[in-house]
Amino acid sequence: MRLQQAVENQLAPLTLPLAAPVKVRATAGREQAVVELVELDRLGASVQRVTVASPVLATVELESLRRLGDHLAQQLCYLLEPLRVIECDPEGHTVQMRSVQPHRQGQDRYFYELWLRRGGELELLRWHTEPAAGIKEQVPMQLTREILLRLVGDLEQAIRLVEQESG
Amino acid sequence: MLQIEQDHHRFRQIVRGKIRQNLRKYMSQSELIGRKGKQLVSIPVPQLDVPHFRYGEKGSGGVGQGEGEVGTPLGPGQGQQDGPGQAGSEPGEHMLEVEVSLEELAQLMAEELELPRIQPKGQDSIHEEKYRYNTIRSTGPESLRHFKRTYLQALRRQVASGTYDPRRPRVVPFREDRRYRSWTVTREPMANAAIIYMMDVSGSMTDEQKRIVRTEAFWIDTWLKSQYEGVQRRYVIHDAVAREVDEETFYRTRESGGTRISTAYEVCLQLIRQHYPPEQWNIYCFQFSDGDNWGEDNRRSIRLLREQIAPQVNLFCYGQVESPYGSGDYLRALESAVVPYHDNVLTSQIPDEEAIYDSIRTFLGKGK
Numbered sequence: 294m295r296l297q298q299a300v301e302n303q304l305a306p307l308t309l310p311l312a313a314p315v316k317v318r319a320t321a322g323r324e325q326a327v328v329e330l331v332e333l334d335r336l337g338a339s340v341q342r343v344t345v346a347s348p349v350l351a352t353v354e355l356e357s358l359r360r361l362g363d364h365l366a367q368q369l370c371y372l373l374e375p376l377r378v379i380e381c382d383p384e385g386h387t388v389q390m391r392s393v394q395p396h397r398q399g400q401d402r403y404f405y406e407l408w409l410r411r412g413g414e415l416e417l418l419r420w421h422t423e424p425a426a427g428i429k430e431q432v433p434m435q436l437t438r439e440i441l442l443r444l445v446g447d448l449e450q451a452i453r454l455v456e457q458e459s460g
Numbered sequence: 461m462l463q464i465e466q467d468h469h470r471f472r473q474i475v476r477g478k479i480r481q482n483l484r485k486y487m488s489q490s491e492l493i494g495r496k497g498k499q500l501v502s503i504p505v506p507q508l509d510v511p512h513f514r515y516g517e518k519g520s521g522g523v524g525q526g527e528g529e530v531g532t533p534l535g536p537g538q539g540q541q542d543g544p545g546q547a548g549s550e551p552g553e554h555m556l557e558v559e560v561s562l563e564e565l566a567q568l569m570a571e572e573l574e575l576p577r578i579q580p581k582g583q584d585s586i587h588e589e590k591y592r593y594n595t596i597r598s599t600g601p602e603s604l605r606h607f608k609r610t611y612l613q614a615l616r617r618q619v620a621s622g623t624y625d626p627r628r629p630r631v632v633p634f635r636e637d638r639r640y641r642s643w644t645v646t647r648e649p650m651a652n653a654a655i656i657y658m659m660d661v662s663g664s665m666t667d668e669q670k671r672i673v674r675t676e677a678f679w680i681d682t683w684l685k686s687q688y689e690g691v692q693r694r695y696v697i698h699d700a701v702a703r704e705v706d707e708e709t710f711y712r713t714r715e716s717g718g719t720r721i722s723t724a725y726e727v728c729l730q731l732i733r734q735h736y737p738p739e740q741w742n743i744y745c746f747q748f749s750d751g752d753n754w755g756e757d758n759r760r761s762i763r764l765l766r767e768q769i770a771p772q773v774n775l776f777c778y779g780q781v782e783s784p785y786g787s788g789d790y791l792r793a794l795e796s797a798v799v800p801y802h803d804n805v806l807t808s809q810i811p812d813e814e815a816i817y818d819s820i821r822t823f824l825g826k827g828k
Contacts, residue, residue, distance in 0.1 A: 380663040382700040382718030382754065389663075389718065389754075395785055402786050422786025424811055429789050 296321040296345065297446035300328060304438070309334055314341070323348050324452060326445050331433045338441050339433040343417045345448040349456045350413020355381060357458060358388045358409045361451055365407065365415075366390065368447045371440055374405055386411035400425055403432070415448050475558050476568065483572045487679055487820070488813035566686035569679065573821045577687065591643045600640025609639035653688040653742040653774075655681070656731055658724040660749035662699040663716040669781040673748040674711050676779065676816050680746060683824055688742065694731050698724035700754075704731065721753045721790065722761040729768055738772040745773050746823070748810075751780045751788025758790060762797045770802040777823040782811040 299319035307315065310332065317328045324347045332339040353361075362378040369376055374392035381388050388409040395404035401423050408416045421432040436444065479486070560568075570577075596609055614633035618624035624631075659665075659673055685691050695710035696702055699717030702724040728745060736743055753761060770776055780791040791807055798805050808819040 378663075378716070380699070380718045381716055382720075384700050384720070385718065385754070387718060387754075391664075391785060402784075404785055420785070424782050424786040424809075427787065427792060427809075429786060 295446065296324050296326050296449040297442050300326050300445050301442055304333070307333060321449070324449055326449075328441070328445070335438075337435065337437045340436055340441060341418075341431070341433050343434075343441075343444060343448070344414050345445065345452065346414040347452045348413075349452050349459075350409075350411060350415075353386070353411050353413060353455055353459070355383050355386050355388070355411075357455055358386065358411065360458070361409055361455055362388045362390050362407075364454060365409075365447070365451050368451070369407075369444070371443065372405055376405060376407055395422075405434070415451070417444070417448075475560075476564075479558075479560065479565075480568055480572050483568060484814075484817045487569075487817045488675065562682050563686050566682045569683060569820075570686075573817075573825065576825070590646050592646065593641050593643045595642045595644055596639050597642040598636070598639060600642060604641040606639045606641050610637055613637040613639055652690045652692070652740075653684055653744060654692045654694065654731075654736045655684060655744045655746065656694045656696065656728050657710065658696045658698065658702075658728060658745065658747040659710060660699070660719055660721070660724075661697045661713050661715045662719040662752075663714075664719070664750055664752050664783050664785060665714070665781075666783065667714070669748075669750060669783060670711055670714075672781050672810055672813055672816065673779070675813065676748075676810070676819060677746065679816070679820050680744075680823065683820075684744060692736075694735075696724050696727045696731075698727075702727045718754050719749070719752050720757045720761075721747075721749060722757050722764055725761055725764040725769060729764065732769075732772055743773040745769065745776045746779065747777070748779045748781060749788070749790060750783035750785075751790035752783065752785070753788060753790045753793075758793050761790075762793060765794070765805070766798050766801060770798065770805050774804060775823070776802075776805045778805070778807045779810050779819055779823075780807070782809070787811075 296319060299321045300317065303317045303319045307317075307330075311330060315330045315333075317326075317330060319326045319328075324345060327342075327344040327346075328338075329341040329343075330338055331341050350358075359378060359381055362381075366376050366378065372392075374394070374396055376390045377393045379389050379391045390405075390407040390409070392404035395402040401421060403419065403421050406418045406420055408414075408418075410416070417434070419432050419434040420429060422429045596606060610633050611631055614631045614637040615624065617634070617637060618631060657677055659670070661670075681691070681693070693707070695705050695707055697705050697710055697713055697715075698720065699715040700720045700723065701717065702720075704727055705713065724747065732738065732743060765776065778791070778794055780787050787809065791809060794805070794807055799807060806823055808815075808822040810816060810819050
């Protein structure tokens with residue numbers, strides 16, 4: 294079973310609307326996904342964080358993570374804010390991706406942040422900043438169910454690519 | 461004072477007034493730095509209007525044309541009609557370039573920003589030997605021979621020996637008449653300053669932010685140079701690792717590494733330890749970042765700043781520039797964990813070039 298399917302199976306029995314935030318965990322093979330739901334209905338979800346972890350990333354090199362980042366930059370086009378590798382840390386073997394142009398709404402800015410970490414997990418978050426007020430806070434992503442599942446599937450697929458690359 | 465000197469003085473006053481009036485604008489323009497020479501900066505100021513003749517079009521009539529008697533009123537020239545449109549209400553954009561010394565510029569900035577003069581520390585502990593050519597000796601290199609004194613000595617000798625004839629006033633210096641310029645050595649207390657600039661060059665810092673840092677650093681430099689004779693500048697860049705670089709590299713480098721501010725602090729401390737003993741040097745640190753320090757590094761950075769850097773320096777200034785992603789949270793971390801405990805740690809937020817003016821006032825307004 295693929296991770297995408299496993300997450301779908303975990304979402305199916307949830308009572309709608311959610312009474313409180315829920316952390317959905319799903320496992321497929323060696324990969325594990327954690328989806329922190331704030332709200333969920335038949336169409337979409339408000340998601341605080343999506344994490345896909347795999348032992349494949351435990352010893353991955355920075356260069357592989359960078360390539361993984363470039364691959365994800367092409368894949369995750371449906372988030373409507375193209376992601377790009379912004380920073381790579383050779384010390385911590387970590388790659389940070391962000392929306393290339395943050396979404397601006399007046400003084401507010403919103404952007405996705407995707408972390409690729411050796412050790413290892415892929416973690417997607419969304420931030421809201423309002424520089425004038427000194428605000429920087431994590432906010433939930435608004436995704437349809439279809440997009441959420443596609444996202445989990447693409448993250449899993451990317452990890453498989455790293456696995457193939459490292460032989 | 462000669463008339464021309466009065467006019468020149470008046471002209472300089474007007475120019476100074478114009479520069480002061482537009483100082484905020486100049487301080488937010490990075491192109492001004494490109495006009496910097498070694499001692500002078502060329503500043504464009506709106507041209508001062510000087511009355512001048514205007515010639516009419518040839519053959520269109522006017523004064524002194526055609527027949528007439530004395531007292532005949534002059535008619536208007538032919539073909540003179542109002543053109544379309546109305547006269548503009550704004551002054552014309554004639555620009556005049558004036559050269560201002562860096563010292564004068566610093567003074568203007570100080571007047572405008574109401575900057576207090578700096579009280580240096582460590583003045584008593586370092587002495588500098590200064591050489592002044594203010595004495596005369598009877599020996600020395602020929603290149604330093606003082607001709608006037610030599611001839612005066614020869615004249616004195618000839619008068620004393622009765623060989624001087626006023627009707628044939630020939631003065632011939634002998635070897636022992638020669639006089640040479642010479643120096644005395646004085647020891648003067650010296651107050652030296654070191655500026656350590658630190659900049660985040662990680663992937664999230666764009667060229668726009670570096671331009672802001674460059675402009676602000678130029679004005680800080682100008683001010684501190686006017687306050688100290690010997691200002692040494694050191695540049696540190698960092699992403700996830702830090703290193704010391706030259707000025708050119710400081711402003712041009714763009715890295716793609718992560719952001720670990722603590723690494724810059726470590727290099728800064730190393731520089732202080734090796735080159736600038738705090739009891740003898742006035743140390744100024746200016747750090748610029750978008751504040752997007754990678755999570756776990758905040759604690760380490762703050763510890764280094766609070767326990768090691770802040771107690772040793774005159775001033776530690778942190779300017780947070782705004783990246784397309786807004787500002788990071790390092791500023792807030794500093795404001796809650798360091799600023800309340802050290803009054804020589806100052807912070808400012810620099811969202812755009814317009815904010816440079818206020819940021820400089822915040823940084824240099826303490827007179828430390």
